[in-house]
Structures are given as C-alpha cells and as structure tokens.
Amino acid sequence: MQHVAERTGGLSVRCQGLVHLYKTFEGHDVVALQGVDLSVAAGERVAFLGPSGSGKSTLLTLFGGIQRPSAGKIFLGEEEISRMSERQLTRVRASRVSTMLQGATRNLLHYATARQNLRFSRAASGDPDRTLGDAELLRRVGLEKNGDQVVSSMSGGERQRLALACSVTSAPQLLLADEPTSQLSHEDRDHMLELIHGLGNDFGTTILVVTHQPEVAGTFPRTVIMRGGRIGMEGRAGAEYVVVGAEGVVHLPAHIARDWPQGTLVRIEPEHDDRLLLSRGDDDEDEAGETA
Numbered sequence: 001m002q003h004v005a006e007r008t009g010g011l012s013v014r015c016q017g018l019v020h021l022y023k024t025f026e027g028h029d030v031v032a033l034q035g036v037d038l039s040v041a042a043g044e045r046v047a048f049l050g051p052s053g054s055g056k057s058t059l060l061t062l063f064g065g066i067q068r069p070s071a072g073k074i075f076l077g078e079e080e081i082s083r084m085s086e087r088q089l090t091r092v093r094a095s096r097v098s099t100m101l102q103g104a105t106r107n108l109l110h111y112a113t114a115r116q117n118l119r120f121s122r123a124a125s126g127d128p129d130r131t132l133g134d135a136e137l138l139r140r141v142g143l144e145k146n147g148d149q150v151v152s153s154m155s156g157g158e159r160q161r162l163a164l165a166c167s168v169t170s171a172p173q174l175l176l177a178d179e180p181t182s183q184l185s186h187e188d189r190d191h192m193l194e195l196i197h198g199l200g201n202d203f204g205t206t207i208l209v210v211t212h213q214p215e216v217a218g219t220f221p222r223t224v225i226m227r228g229g230r231i232g233m234e235g236r237a238g239a240e241y242v243v244v245g246a247e248g249v250v251h252l253p254a255h256i257a258r259d260w261p262q263g264t265l266v267r268i269e270p271e272h273d274d275r276l277l278l279s280r281g282d283d284d285e286d287e288a289g290e291t292a
C-alpha cells in the first residue's frame with residue numbers, strides 16, 4: 001500500500017488541434033473530432049457530457065493511447081504520446097493510464113472469475129505490488145462476495161463494477177472511464193463514484209469520465225460539453241463557459257438557444273475589455289423604443 005502513494009500522483013493531459021477520422025466500410029470518412037484543444041491539469045477531475053456521436057468516446061480512446069489521432073498532438077505529462085512508437089505506447093498503457101471502455105463487457109474476460117480478471121489486469125500492468133489487494137478492491141466496488149463468480153453469470157451492474165476494479169489494479173496516474181455508471185442502480189452508482197473520487201483523493205489520480213447522467217457530472221468540479229466533434233461548452237463551479245471556435249463562433253447555452261432561434265439578431269455591446277453584453281435586439285424594436 002505504501003509504495004502506491006509514492007509511485008502515483010496525477011498525469012496532466014493536453015491536446016492541440018486534435019482531429020480524428022474513421023473510415024467506414026463504404027470508404028467514406030466520418031469526422032469524429034474536428035480540432036479539439038483541451039488542457040487538464042495533473043490531478044484534475046473532469047466529466048465529459050454531450051449528445052451521442054459528439055466524439056466523447058473517441059477523445060477518451062485517443063488519450064488512452066488505444067487509437068492514434070488522424071492529426072494533432074496529445075501530451076500526457078511531458079510526453080507526446082501522439083508521436084510514440086507502438087512499444088512506447090504499450091508501456092504507457094500498461095503502467096500509467098487506464099481506460100475503461102464504454103460497455104463493461106469489453107473490459108473483461110467472460111469465462112474467468114472476478115478474482116482471475118483482477119489477476120489478469122495486474123499481470124498486464126507489469127508491477128503487481130504497487131496497488132490495492134484483490135480483497136480491498138472487491139470490497140471497494142461492493143463485490144466482496146463475488147470473488148469466485150464467473151463474469152458471464154454476473155449482472156450488468158456487477159460487471160461494470162468489476163471492470164472499474166480491474167482498471168485501477170495498476171494504480172494509474174490517469175483514469176479514463178467511458179460511462180462507468182450507465183448500468184448501475186442509484187446506490188451502486190454512488191459506490192462507484194466513491195471509488196472513483198477515492199482514487200483522486202488518495203493518489204491524486206487525474207480522472208476523466210464520460211457520462212450522460214447530470215447527477216454524476218455534478219460530482220466533478222469541471223465539466224466539458226462536446227458537440228459535433230468539438231468542445232461546445234465548459235462549466236466550472238456552477239458557471240457556464242463557451243469556447244470560442246474557428247472564426248470566432250460561439251455556441252449559446254441550450255436553454256438560451258431554444259428561446260433565441262437561428263436567425264435571431266443579437267446585439268453586442270462591449271462593456272469593457274473582458275466583458276460583452278449580448279441582448280436580443282432587432283432593429284424594429286429599437287426604433288419603436290426610440291420613437292415612443
């Protein structure tokens with residue numbers, strides 16, 4: 001246990017101009033990410049939200065070194081993983097970064113027991129000593145009674161909890177979890193969040209989580225909202241932020257966009273250097289106001 005704290009601590013994540021294309025069977029390109037810039041400090045915890053297809057899973061797999069970006073740079077700490085050889089990437093994946101893919105079953109061996117899955121993850125991480133023991137991990141995810149149960153006989157929620165336990169056997173410096181609570185009851189979800197945040201509290205792990213659940217996102221100090229392969233908006237400490245995109249484009253928060261539909265004329269008045277006042281102004285109304 002003791003060397004865990006010594007060996008870990010968070011890893012910062014930074015990307016610049018990240019673009020990712022998928023080739024479909026028909027030979028078309030699907031643009032999953034179109035120029036993402038993001039910086040996450042060591043030890044920071046971020047929740048990613050956004051509609052299905054907005055590029056959240058793609059972003060996570062690129063950060064985890066599971067896929068390579070079509071263009072752009074990714075830095076984990078000081079190291080640029082987008083330029084690493086396959087061998088170097090394997091080392092990073094094994095020892096410093098852990099990715100829990102969307103859909104718990106993709107992370108597990110079906111015909112093996114919970115404990116065998118943990119052992120396998122440990123062996124893959126190359127350094128079996130530096131992490132929590134099986135019993136402690138099973139306890140933290142509420143599976144203390146399921147150690148000898150075969151994965152194929154577990155419920156969706158149990159598999160999801162085991163997948164998380166497996167993904168932290170290496171005491172990673174960066175944990176990437178794609179919808180880790182999607183199949184859990186409220187109570188299990190809270191346990192899962194405790195485990196995830198516990199890693200941050202105990203080891204300073206940097207944690208990036210994709211979720212559709214506002215209750216989950218609400219436990220993270222920073223939220224990033226993806227939209228159409230870009231970062232649409234950011235929230236910190238309850239306030240909403242938008243990120244200026246190409247050619248100065250900004251997206252309105254969804255609840256404002258509903259009331260201010262496409263084509264609405266927006267008046268921009270600088271108040272001072274760092275502050276603009278936006279108001280829905282159409283010329284007619286103004287003139288009416290002046291003449292009245």
Ligand code: ADP
Binds near residue numbers: 024030032054057
């Ligand atoms: P999210 O996780 O936000 O739902 P994804 O990163 O999974 O978004 O997908 C982003 C876009 O890339 C979507 O348009 C999706 O259809 C497409 N996509 C994802 N994976 C593949 C793939 N393996 N082949 C082709 N297109 C893909």
Ligand code: MG
Binds near residue numbers: 056057058102178
């Ligand atoms: Mg996804």
